Amino acid sequence: MTIKYKSIKEIKKMISKKEISNVEIVNEVFKNISENEHLNAFITLNEEDSIKKAVHLDNNPSDLALSGIPFAQKDLFCTKGLRTTCGSNILNNFIPPYSATVIKNLENAGCISVGKTNMDEFAMGSSNETSFFGNVQNPWGENLVPGGSSGGSAAVVAAGIVPAASGTDTGGSIRQPASLCGITGLKPTYGRISRWGMIAFASSLDQAGPMARSAEDCALILNEMCSHDKKDTTSLDENIPDFQKHLNESLKGKKIGIVKDLDLSSLDNEVVKVYEESLNEFTSLGAKLVDITLPNLSLSVPTYYVIAPAECSSNLSRFDGVKFGRRSENPKNLEELYVQTRSEGFGDEVKRRILIGSYVLSAGYYDAYYKKAQQVRRLIKNDFDNAFTKVDVIMTPTTRGTAFEMGSKGSDPIQMYLEDLFTISANLAGLPAMSLPNGNINNRPLGLQIIGNFLDESSILNFAHMYQNVTNWHMHTPDGVRK
Numbered sequence: 001m002t003i004k005y006k007s008i009k010e011i012k013k014m015i016s017k018k019e020i021s022n023v024e025i026v027n028e029v030f031k032n033i034s035e036n037e038h039l040n041a042f043i044t045l046n047e048e049d050s051i052k053k054a055v056h057l058d059n060n061p062s063d064l065a066l067s068g069i070p071f072a073q074k075d076l077f078c079t080k081g082l083r084t085t086c087g088s089n090i091l092n093n094f095i096p097p098y099s100a101t102v103i104k105n106l107e108n109a110g111c112i113s114v115g116k117t118n119m120d121e122f123a124m125g126s127s128n129e130t131s132f133f134g135n136v137q138n139p140w141g142e143n144l145v146p147g148g149s150s151g152g153s154a155a156v157v158a159a160g161i162v163p164a165a166s167g168t169d170t171g172g173s174i175r176q177p178a179s180l181c182g183i184t185g186l187k188p189t190y191g192r193i194s195r196w197g198m199i200a201f202a203s204s205l206d207q208a209g210p211m212a213r214s215a216e217d218c219a220l221i222l223n224e225m226c227s228h229d230k231k232d233t234t235s236l237d238e239n240i241p242d243f244q245k246h247l248n249e250s251l252k253g254k255k256i257g258i259v260k261d262l263d264l265s266s267l268d269n270e271v272v273k274v275y276e277e278s279l280n281e282f283t284s285l286g287a288k289l290v291d292i293t294l295p296n297l298s299l300s301v302p303t304y305y306v307i308a309p310a311e312c313s314s315n316l317s318r319f320d321g322v323k324f325g326r327r328s329e330n331p332k333n334l335e336e337l338y339v340q341t342r343s344e345g346f347g348d349e350v351k352r353r354i355l356i357g358s359y360v361l362s363a364g365y366y367d368a369y370y371k372k373a374q375q376v377r378r379l380i381k382n383d384f385d386n387a388f389t390k391v392d393v394i395m396t397p398t399t400r401g402t403a404f405e406m407g408s409k410g411s412d413p414i415q416m417y418l419e420d421l422f423t424i425s426a427n428l429a430g431l432p433a434m435s436l437p438n439g440n441i442n443n444r445p446l447g448l449q450i451i452g453n454f455l456d457e458s459s460i461l462n463f464a465h466m467y468q469n470v471t472n473w474h475m476h477t478p479d480g481v482r483k
């Protein structure tokens with residue numbers, strides 16, 4: 001018996017039928033981790049603690065929602081007593097004294113956190129190449145990037161090492177790697193999941209979410225991740241529905257918004273074909289395609305690259321060598337302590353963002369850049385509000401193409417920033433959005449993005465699940481198609 005490529009639902013069944021023990025599962029996971037070391041997907045492992053928990057569960061079976069499910073956690077979530085680096089040298093030695101609410105919620109639901117996954121430094125990137133701990137390899141091909149910033153999480157799910165992982169998404173970091181690795185990932189509504197204990201990149205955009213093999217599993221995990229949290233002032237105090245409840249609802253008569261302003265002409269024909277074929281699948285399921293317009297959509301990427309660096313320059317000022325993590329050796333004075341610690345501790349991309357952010361926030365430029373960006377952000381949000389008076393969900397490709405070769409976009413930051421062309425607007429508008437596998441070009445997977453209205457994760461999950469009921473793209477693995 002193996003858990004490789006199995007869904008959470010299947011693994012839970014295997015455990016309850018006693019076809020496999022919790023200890024056997026954990027042993028299999030760590031065996032697979034060592035056999036897949038070349039993926040470089042984990043930064044820190046949690047083996048001893050995982051075995052201890054599995055032994056406990058074997059002796060005290062529990063029917064909690066995620067009982068015994070091995071889970072990989074993005075190394076951006078603080079984990080009590082377990083090193084948390086955020087992919088950065090500056091936090092190389094940081095051992096948090098507490099766990100993020102997300103981690104607590106998942107572990108209280110019974111999951112076993114097997115380790116911390118590699119990621120772009122401070123979640124800034126789209127290829128996992130900015131990590132201090134080196135590239136992650138996409139399990140679909142030797143020289144391919146897994147996407148970023150949640151590249152390690154996407155890779156370990158895609159490789160079948162664990163059925164699920166946590167990710168975070170500021171501009172696309174759950175959806176883009178999900179697309180490039182052929183898995184399903186959901187960024188919930190801003191505020192749905194507590195940010196407490198998540199290392200901040202851009203606080204008004206950051207949101208955690210599940211990465212798994214199917215929409216059904218994402219719904220199950222989302223139920224456990226969400227909670228109103230007084231420790232996060234942006235945590236929403238809203239009813240949390242059972243996200244599994246509407247998965248099987250008929251799509252007859254439901255409306256899918258097709259964005260007329262989206263310029264697909266720069267995409268490969270094959271990418272457009274994959275997208276159009278999935279839309280056809282939805283119309284066969286009874287859904288209707290409705291043209292909508294998002295007139296300010298083309299301003300999303302430039303708007304994001306003012307707001308996100310501005311917020312990061314402020315958030316990252318706390319890493320000064322005094323309070324957290326690494327400190328440079330033998331500084332002569334306080335000034336040198338700050339300068340050396342930050343110069344040695346941060347990588348180039350992080351430094352670039354801090355510089356841009358400090359610039360757009362500085363007196364004299366604030367109105368021209370930061371304030372303007374905030375105004376445009378509101379226009380983008382208004383466009384979505386308008387569109388959602390006419391449709392239930394909006395669909396776009398998740399990415400402009402399939403996984404690219406390592407090093408191929410490194411020299412041009414703009415090319416890398418355009419990786420999130422289709423995903424960034426949902427973060428700016430605070431809306432939930434998901435990526436699910438919808439095709440394969442030259443044995444490289446591709447994803448479809450479904451964007452939902454504010455707090456309406458249920459509709460996205462419903463569309464995604466109904467699609468996965470009649471297609472098998474989510475069953476494709478680097479080893480072939482699963483039955």
Ligand code: GLN
Pocket residue numbers: 123124125126148149168169170171172173174201308417420
């Ligand atoms: N790729 C985008 C960036 O580098 C988004 C990253 C993210 O969502 N964390 O900012």
